[in-house]
Amino acid sequence: xxxxxxxxxxxxxxxxxxxxxxxxxxxxxxxxxxxxxxxxxxxxxxxxxxxxxxxxxxxxxxxxxxxxxxxxxxxxxxxxxxxxxxxxxxxxxxxxxxxxxxxxxxxxxxxxxxxxxxxxxxxxxxxxx
Amino acid sequence: xxxxxxxxxxxxxxxxxxxxxxxxxxxxxxxxxxxxxxxxxxxxxxxxxxxxxxxxxxxxxxxxxxxxxxxxxxxxxxxxxxxxxxxxxxxxxxxxxxxxxxxxxxxxxxxxxxxxxxxxxxxxxxxxxxxxxxxxxxxxxxxxxxxxxxxxxxxxxxxxxxxxxxxxxxxxxxxxxxxxxxxxxxxxxxxxxxxxxxxxxxxxxxxxxxxxxxxxxxxxxxxxxxxxxxxxxxxxxxxxxxxxxxxxxxxxxxxxxxxxxxxxxxxxxxxxxxxxxxxxxxxxxxxxxxxxxxxxxxxxxxxxxxxxxxxxxxxxxxxxxxxxxxxxxxxxxxxxxxxxxxxxxxxxxxxxxxxxxxxxxxxxxxxxxxxxxxxxxxxxxxxxxxxxxxxxxxxxxxxxxxxxxxxxxxxxxxxxxxxxxxxxxxxxxxxxxxxxxxxxxxxxxxxxxxxxxxxxxxx
Numbered sequence: 043x044x045x046x047x048x049x050x051x052x053x054x055x056x057x058x059x060x061x062x063x064x065x066x067x068x069x070x071x072x073x074x075x076x077x078x079x080x081x082x083x084x085x086x087x088x089x090x091x092x093x094x095x096x097x098x099x100x101x102x103x104x105x106x107x108x109x110x111x112x113x114x115x116x117x118x119x120x121x122x123x124x125x126x127x128x129x130x131x132x133x134x135x136x137x138x139x140x141x142x143x144x145x146x147x148x149x150x151x152x153x154x155x156x157x158x159x160x161x162x163x164x165x166x167x168x169x170x171x
Numbered sequence: 172x173x174x175x176x177x178x179x180x181x182x183x184x185x186x187x188x189x190x191x192x193x194x195x196x197x198x199x200x201x202x203x204x205x206x207x208x209x210x211x212x213x214x215x216x217x218x219x220x221x222x223x224x225x226x227x228x229x230x231x232x233x234x235x236x237x238x239x240x241x242x243x244x245x246x247x248x249x250x251x252x253x254x255x256x257x258x259x260x261x262x263x264x265x266x267x268x269x270x271x272x273x274x275x276x277x278x279x280x281x282x283x284x285x286x287x288x289x290x291x292x293x294x295x296x297x298x299x300x301x302x303x304x305x306x307x308x309x310x311x312x313x314x315x316x317x318x319x320x321x322x323x324x325x326x327x328x329x330x331x332x333x334x335x336x337x338x339x340x341x342x343x344x345x346x347x348x349x350x351x352x353x354x355x356x357x358x359x360x361x362x363x364x365x366x367x368x369x370x371x372x373x374x375x376x377x378x379x380x381x382x383x384x385x386x387x388x389x390x391x392x393x394x395x396x397x398x399x400x401x402x403x404x405x406x407x408x409x410x411x412x413x414x415x416x417x418x419x420x421x422x423x424x425x426x427x428x429x430x431x432x433x434x435x436x437x438x439x440x441x442x443x444x445x446x447x448x449x450x451x452x453x454x455x456x457x458x459x460x461x462x463x464x465x466x467x468x469x470x471x472x473x474x475x476x477x478x479x480x481x482x483x484x485x486x487x488x489x490x491x492x493x494x495x496x497x498x499x500x501x502x503x504x505x506x507x508x509x510x511x512x513x514x515x516x517x518x519x520x521x522x523x524x525x526x527x528x529x530x531x532x533x534x535x536x537x538x539x540x541x542x543x544x545x546x547x548x549x550x551x552x553x554x555x556x557x558x559x560x561x562x563x564x565x566x567x568x569x570x571x572x573x574x575x576x577x578x579x580x581x582x583x584x585x586x587x588x589x590x591x592x593x594x595x596x597x598x599x600x601x602x603x604x605x606x607x608x609x610x611x612x613x614x615x616x617x618x619x620x621x622x623x624x625x626x627x628x629x630x
Contacts (some may be wrong), residue, residue, distance in 0.1 A: 093592075101509065102593050114451055115455065139438045143566075147560045147562055151559070154560075
C-alpha cells in the first residue's frame with residue numbers, strides 16, 4: 043500500500059491518518075499520547091465547567107493565555123541571550139538603517155546646500171518654508 | 172495668571188474639605204470652569220509675549236499647550252471615578268491631590284518666562300506622576316515601570332541643569348524673550364557639541380526619541396487611567412515645548428548636531444509603528460503609537476523651519492487629545508474585562524454600539540484623517556521634511572501607511588468580528604464615559620474648523 047503524495051506545508055500539517063509513523067508506534071508512544079490527551083481533556087473539562095456555569099459572572103481566567111502574554115511582553119529581556127543571528131538582526135535593522143540614512147541624506151543635503159550657495163538651484167516656485 | 176494658579180491651588184482645599192459624596196462633582200465642575208481661563212490667552216496682540224507677571228508669560232506656543240493641560244484635568248477626574256469607587260475617602264482625596272499638584276506644576280511649567288523656573292517645574296512634574304503610577308497602578312510591574320520612568324527622565328535632565336547654569340553665566344539671563352535676542356556663538360568644537368547634547372538630551376528622553384523610549388511603554392501600560400492620560404497628553408509635550416524653546420540659543424550648531432537624532436526619529440517612526448502591529452496588549456499598542464507620533468514632532472523641532480514648528484505644535488495638541496481618548500477607550504474595556512489583552516474583547520460593536528462610534532472616531536483621528544488637525548500637523552511636518560531633504564518622504568509616507576494599518580487593526584480587533592463567546596456580562600456604557608469621549612473629540616472637531624489658533628508663531 044502506498045501512501046498519498048500529500049506533503050505537509052507551512053500552514054497545513056500532515057493529518058495523522060496519512061502519516062506512516064502513526065501505524066507502527068510503540069506502546070510507550072501510545073502511552074505518552076494518552077497522557078497528553080488526558081491533560082488536554084482535563085483542561086477542556088475545567089474550561090467547559092466554568093463556561094457553562096450558570097452562576098458565573100466574570101471572565102474565565104485562562105492561565106495559559108496569561109503566561110503567554112507575560113512571556114511576550116514583560117519576560118522578554120531576562121531570557122535574551124545574544125546569538126549571532128540576534129546580533130545580525132539588531133545590526134541590520136537597528137543600526138544599519140541609521141547609518142545608511144545618514145549617508146544618503148547627508149550627501150543629498152550637502153549637494154543641495156552647495157547648489158544653493160552657488161545660486162544654481164531653481165527655487166522660484168518654492169512655497170514651503 | 173493668578174486667576175488660573177490660585178483657583179487650581181484652591182482645588183486642593185476643595186478636595187480635602189468636600190463632603191465625601193460631593194468630591195467628584197465639586198472637582199469636575201471647578202476644573203471645568205478653570206479650563207475656560209486659558210481661552211482668554213488666545214487673543215494676543217502680537218507674537219512676542221503676553222506677560223502676566225515678571226515670572227509668568229504666555230505666547231502663541233504656550234497657550235495651546237496650556238489649554239490642553241487645563242482641559243485635561245476634568246477629563247482625568249471623570250475617567251478615574253470608576254476605579255476609585257471602592258477606595259477609602261482618604262485615598263481618593265490623596266489621588267486627586269496628586270493630580271491637582273501635577274496640574275499646578277504643569278500650568279506653571281508652560282507659563283514660565285525664565286528657563287530655570289521651567290526646569291524646576293519640569294522636574295517637579297515627575298513626582299506626582301511617579302506617585303500616581305507606583306501607588307495606584309494595577310500590576311506588579313509598576314515598580315519597574317516607575318523606576319524606568321524616573322531614572323530615564325532624571326538622567327536625561329541633569330545635564331540640562333548644568334547647561335542652564337553655564338548659559339546663564341555666559342549670557343547673563345535666561346529670560347525666554349531675551350534669549351531670542353542674544354546669541355552664543357556655537358561652533359563645531361567638542362565642548363560646544365557636548366553643550367548641544369546636554370541641552371537636548373532631557374527633551375529627547377521626554378519626547379521620547381526612538382533609542383531612549385524604553386520607559387514609555389512600561390509607564391503608560393502600568394499607570395492608572397489618569398496617569399496614562401496625563402502622561403500621553405501633556406508630559407510628552409513638555410519635551411517638545413522645551414526643545415522648541417532651547418533651539419533659539421543653540422544655533423547654528425543644530426544643523427550639524429541634529430543629524431543623528433533626525434535619523435533616529437525617521438527610522439524610529441517606522442520601527443515603533445511596525446511594533447504596534449504585533450502587540451497583544453492594547454495599552455502597549457497606544458503607547459508605541461505615541462512614540463511614533465512624537466518622532467514626527469522631534470523631526471519637526473530639529474528642522475527648525477517656521478512651517479515645521481507650526482506642524483509640531485498642531486501635532487502635539489492633536490496627538491494629546493487623540494492619545495488620551497484612546498487610553499480612555501482602552502480603560503473602558505479594561506474596566507469591563509479586567510484584562511488588557513486585545514484578543515479577549517473582540518466584536519464589541521454588537522454589544523456597545525455607541526462606544527464603537529467613539530472607537531471609530533478615535534482611530535480615524537489617530538490615522539490622521541482629513542480634515543482633522545492630526546492631518547494638518549502631519550502634513551506640515553511631512554512637507555517641511557520633504558523640503559529639507561527629498562529622501563525623507565519615503566520614510567514619512569511609509570510611516571503614515573503603517574499608522575493607518577495599526578489604527579485599523581486596533582479598531583477591527585476590538586470592534587468588528589464575532590463576540591468572544593466567554594463574555595457573558597458587560598456593563599453598558601455609562602453616560603460619564605460617553606461624555607468623556609465627547610469631551611475629547613469635540614476640541615479636535617472644533618479645532619479642525621479653525622486651526623489657526625493653535626498654529627503657533629507663523630500665521
